Amino acid sequence: MPGEFDFIDWIRSQTSAQERILIPPGDDLAAVRWDPADLLLVGADQVIDGVHFDSAVHSPRDIGAKAMNRNLSDCAAMACLPAAAVVTVALPVGTSIDYARQLYLGIRAAGEKFDCPIVGGDTASWPGKLIISVTILGRSAGIEPVRRRGAKPGDGIFVTGPLGGSLLGRHMTFEPKINVARALAAARQLTAMIDLSDGLSRDLAHVCRESNVGALIDAAQIPIHQDVSRMPGGGRSPLEHALHDGEDYELLFTGPVELGQSSHTLIGRITAEPGIRLQHLDGQVEALNPGGWQHNF
Amino acid sequence: MPGEFDFIDWIRSQTSAQERILIPPGDDLAAVRWDPADLLLVGADQVIDGVHFDSAVHSPRDIGAKAMNRNLSDCAAMACLPAAAVVTVALPVGTSIDYARQLYLGIRAAGEKFDCPIVGGDTASWPGKLIISVTILGRSAGIEPVRRRGAKPGDGIFVTGPLGGSLLGRHMTFEPKINVARALAAARQLTAMIDLSDGLSRDLAHVCRESNVGALIDAAQIPIHQDVSRMPGGGRSPLEHALHDGEDYELLFTGPVELGQSSHTLIGRITAEPGIRLQHLDGQVEALNPGGWQHNF
Numbered sequence: 001m002p003g004e005f006d007f008i009d010w011i012r013s014q015t016s017a018q019e020r021i022l023i024p025p026g027d028d029l030a031a032v033r034w035d036p037a038d039l040l041l042v043g044a045d046q047v048i049d050g051v052h053f054d055s056a057v058h059s060p061r062d063i064g065a066k067a068m069n070r071n072l073s074d075c076a077a078m079a080c081l082p083a084a085a086v087v088t089v090a091l092p093v094g095t096s097i098d099y100a101r102q103l104y105l106g107i108r109a110a111g112e113k114f115d116c117p118i119v120g121g122d123t124a125s126w127p128g129k130l131i132i133s134v135t136i137l138g139r140s141a142g143i144e145p146v147r148r149r150g151a152k153p154g155d156g157i158f159v160t161g162p163l164g165g166s167l168l169g170r171h172m173t174f175e176p177k178i179n180v181a182r183a184l185a186a187a188r189q190l191t192a193m194i195d196l197s198d199g200l201s202r203d204l205a206h207v208c209r210e211s212n213v214g215a216l217i218d219a220a221q222i223p224i225h226q227d228v229s230r231m232p233g234g235g236r237s238p239l240e241h242a243l244h245d246g247e248d249y250e251l252l253f254t255g256p257v258e259l260g261q262s263s264h265t266l267i268g269r270i271t272a273e274p275g276i277r278l279q280h281l282d283g284q285v286e287a288l289n290p291g292g293w294q295h296n297f
Numbered sequence: 298m299p300g301e302f303d304f305i306d307w308i309r310s311q312t313s314a315q316e317r318i319l320i321p322p323g324d325d326l327a328a329v330r331w332d333p334a335d336l337l338l339v340g341a342d343q344v345i346d347g348v349h350f351d352s353a354v355h356s357p358r359d360i361g362a363k364a365m366n367r368n369l370s371d372c373a374a375m376a377c378l379p380a381a382a383v384v385t386v387a388l389p390v391g392t393s394i395d396y397a398r399q400l401y402l403g404i405r406a407a408g409e410k411f412d413c414p415i416v417g418g419d420t421a422s423w424p425g426k427l428i429i430s431v432t433i434l435g436r437s438a439g440i441e442p443v444r445r446r447g448a449k450p451g452d453g454i455f456v457t458g459p460l461g462g463s464l465l466g467r468h469m470t471f472e473p474k475i476n477v478a479r480a481l482a483a484a485r486q487l488t489a490m491i492d493l494s495d496g497l498s499r500d501l502a503h504v505c506r507e508s509n510v511g512a513l514i515d516a517a518q519i520p521i522h523q524d525v526s527r528m529p530g531g532g533r534s535p536l537e538h539a540l541h542d543g544e545d546y547e548l549l550f551t552g553p554v555e556l557g558q559s560s561h562t563l564i565g566r567i568t569a570e571p572g573i574r575l576q577h578l579d580g581q582v583e584a585l586n587p588g589g590w591q592h593n594f
């Protein structure tokens with residue numbers, strides 16, 4: 001990108017001082033102060049043109065926001081608080097400074113909603129398409145991280161909202177459910193949690209495998225998003241969309257069935273028997289194979 | 298990539314238990330334990346096919362190693378110890394599992410030399426070329442991080458080794474100078490430091506700008522790597538290669554001129570006057586404009 005260093009200057013001018021940041025962006029590494037009693041959690045996720053967004057359709061603000069929000073949703077999945085992020089961006093040759101700034105502002109604005117500043121990273125240009133990689137640092141902040149591996153036979157399986165059809169737009173505009181996750185984890189005995197990025201069928205399989213359990217899902221209880229009714233035909237039923245579409249970024253969690261309340265929906269039970277089975281209204285039970293995330297533009 | 302989840306399983310099977318890692322790869326985020334007295338430093342850098350390596354020429358082991366080593370070199374530049382890394386990889390559609398494993402093993406082996414495990418990340422396939430983004434977490438571990446911004450007029454300017462011609466191979470095989478940096482920072486009064494990734498002329502400009510100073514470089518003192526003699530002709534003198542080629546990953550640091558010793562070379566002085574000037578053997582002084590990193594395959 002022409003003017004890469006100008007762009008870095010501009011980024012630095014956008015970074016406000018925060019007590020937690022001892023060395024801000026602009027050096028080889030940033031330095032972050034941690035509360036000694038806090039666990040540090042760290043993960044990374046990328047968004048890729050043609051896979052997670054379409055640069056011909058989506059705005060740079062929305063693309064940047066999605067790059068950050070996917071990582072914030074991982075914080076939600078662990079019930080931790082975001083603390084800081086670093087970002088690498090590979091920009092197509094010829095990207096304008098204004099476009100790059102809009103990307104950055106989208107990333108930053110999404111982080112700011114959760115007090116999560118960008119503290120460093122790298123920008124390069126290349127003769128390929130846009131990729132953004134975000135690494136997030138989170139802190140446990142008094143709540144034990146909720147992992148994928150604690151689900152027990154008899155636990156209820158819950159989701160925090162309706163599923164399916166996210167490709168119509170919600171996959172770019174979702175709100176990470178950090179506050180919901182923290183409230184749930186602080187008040188109740190969650191045994192496992194994950195965010196629904198790959199699709200209910202695949203993400204539940206992750207939880208089951210990590211926990212060495214199975215699951216029985218009640219098809220009639222799965223909340224189906226109204227967007228599903230607007231999805232183009234392709235042989236999938238509304239239920240199949242809700243099971244397999246992915247990128248909903250709702251939370252799936254397990255725990256005592258008494259957890260059921262209006263803010264989330266009990267959709268099934270954890271079983272000792274391995275494998276995921278789906279029970280239909282007529283009582284028929286079938287094996288549910290992970291369909292998972294496979295949308296293409 | 299077909300078998301992405303198999304690949305993630307394989308990665309997890311490669312991760313050995315370490316006391317510092319409270320939650321290993323496989324969850325939404327990893328958890329890392331920090332010594333309360335340590336500063337946490339964090340930065341990210343990416344390597345891109347056709348920009349930082351050529352997948353038609355370089356082996357996946359070397360490509361992976363370079364991705365990690367660039368970040369370890371940033372740790373060297375701050376005189377901190379690497380502690381953990383997260384990695385995102387965008388693999389071209391059709392990449393074999395074996396190729397992906399070799400990439401991972403290259404990243405891991407480079408980190409292991411400095412006790413820096415991979416604790417998480419993300420793998421995706423896409424119809425583009427290979428990109429690896431590495432985020433590194435470092436810890437100050439008893440040594441104040443050396444920044445770019447402390448150079449003072451009168452300070453000597455030092456480099457830790459010969460420069461130029463790295464494109465012939467050293468840019469893929471360099472050793473991050475963490476031990477050298479830690480030893481220098483522990484024993485002496487370094488005022489600023491940076492790793493030479495963009496080229497002496499541009500990286501020195503970063504230090505000068507951050508420190509609000511200038512520099513006078515003695516052309517005759519700049520150590521020129523023997524590789525320069527094998528560089529294809531193109532109108533650049535050996536000195537120009539050493540000044541501008543970049544990707545040497547030697548360290549440039551400033552401090553009292555008495556720091557000079559056999560392990561590094563005094564190449565000039567920091568000046569109060571802004572700008573970088575180059576003094577030739579005949580006494581002529583000219584302004585040195587950052588040429589910087591611009592190699593293309």
